[in-house]
Amino acid sequence: MGEKTLDLPEPFRIKMVERIRLHSRETRERLIREAGYNVFMLRAEDVFIDLLTDSGTSAMSDEQWAGMIRTRQAYAGSESYYSLEKAIRDIFGFKYFIPVHQGRAAENILFSTMVFPGCYVPNNMHFDTTEANVLLRGGVPVNLVIEEAFDTQKVLPFKGNMDVDKLEQLIKEKGPAKIPLIMVTITNNGVGGQPVSMQNIREVSEIARKYGIPFFIDACRFAENCYLIKMREEGYRNKSVKEIARELFSYADGCTFSGKKEALTNIGGFLCTNVEELYERFKSLAIAIEGFITYGGLACRELEAMAIGLYEAIDEEYQAYR
Numbered sequence: 001m002g003e004k005t006l007d008l009p010e011p012f013r014i015k016m017v018e019r020i021r022l023h024s025r026e027t028r029e030r031l032i033r034e035a036g037y038n039v040f041m042l043r044a045e046d047v048f049i050d051l052l053t054d055s056g057t058s059a060m061s062d063e064q065w066a067g068m069i070r071t072r073q074a075y076a077g078s079e080s081y082y083s084l085e086k087a088i089r090d091i092f093g094f095k096y097f098i099p100v101h102q103g104r105a106a107e108n109i110l111f112s113t114m115v116f117p118g119c120y121v122p123n124n125m126h127f128d129t130t131e132a133n134v135l136l137r138g139g140v141p142v143n144l145v146i147e148e149a150f151d152t153q154k155v156l157p158f159k160g161n162m163d164v165d166k167l168e169q170l171i172k173e174k175g176p177a178k179i180p181l182i183m184v185t186i187t188n189n190g191v192g193g194q195p196v197s198m199q200n201i202r203e204v205s206e207i208a209r210k211y212g213i214p215f216f217i218d219a220c221r222f223a224e225n226c227y228l229i230k231m232r233e234e235g236y237r238n239k240s241v242k243e244i245a246r247e248l249f250s251y252a253d254g255c256t257f258s259g260k261k262e263a264l265t266n267i268g269g270f271l272c273t274n275v276e277e278l279y280e281r282f283k284s285l286a287i288a289i290e291g292f293i294t295y296g297g298l299a300c301r302e303l304e305a306m307a308i309g310l311y312e313a314i315d316e317e318y319q320a321y322r
Contacts, residue, residue, distance in 0.1 A: 056260035068301035080303035094272035096279035099296030103258025124162035125190030160188025205251035263309035
């Protein structure tokens with residue numbers, strides 16, 4: 001696939017440690033019994049190494065902590081809002097954005113605005129909260145990932161792609177009026193975090209525009225996906241991750257994003273679009289359920305941490321280390 005295997009040290013220095021403890025086997029067996037063998041019911045303090053998720057559990061950088069301390073708290077018009085706006089426009093290229101407390105809140109606003117009972121929402125593969133938010137509004141989530149994604153023995157550079165033939169077939173069968181939007185999730189979490197190619201994004205975008213259907217990207221792992229495009233897709237080796245991201249998002253009408261992934265923060269997210277009419281509808285709902293649009297249910301320090309973390313996520317040494 002054109003990738004080089006590099007045995008590199010971590011591109012960071014650890015400045016702080018947290019003490020953890022390992023219970024005896026006897027104690028661990030008792031704790032898991034008491035939790036009904038449901039790991040979600042364990043107390044975090046009793047878990048020696050927690051592999052549940054990396055969402056919101058990332059250590060933050062010294063630059064993020066410094067930014068969080070420097071910024072001021074304000075209900076409206078905070079400087080951190082504008083820092084995040086600048087970062088989003090620079091990396092993603094979207095004109096409008098709304099901060100939210102995490103990714104599923106962005107999904108809530110998006111689908112509450114666009115999904116209606118009996119409609120169909122195609123995706124390469126819905127994340128569980130994405131699927132739930134579609135179902136809650138009476139929509140039907142449709143997963144259209146390529147068949148090769150389920151063949152664990154087959155090695156392909158982009159096993160997260162959407163099957164564009166199936167997408168067009170669905171649109172023809174149900175009619176464009178029954179499909180309020182098309183989504184693509186990058187990377188494709190439902191099939192092991194497999195990436196999606198730029199060509200596939202472009203083809204989905206062309207179909208969406210052909211039928212006049214809005215196209216949104218679930219961008220939670222955008223930086224990793226763009227790095228894998230750089231490493232695996234012809235024509236992108238000499239482009240930066242940011243340049244690849246700008247091209248990728250130029251094919252979409254908007255995106256949802258969880259800052260708990262690739263803004264390397266413990267909380268936060270946002271919803272973006274280039275469509276002013278959609279932004280106005282999103283904004284009205286966001287104020288009612290998340291908070292004023294310049295803080296989105298977050299302390300301003302969390303906005304600042306996301307603004308800084310987005311740039312740290314597209315650092316190619318960091319992505320190579322991942």
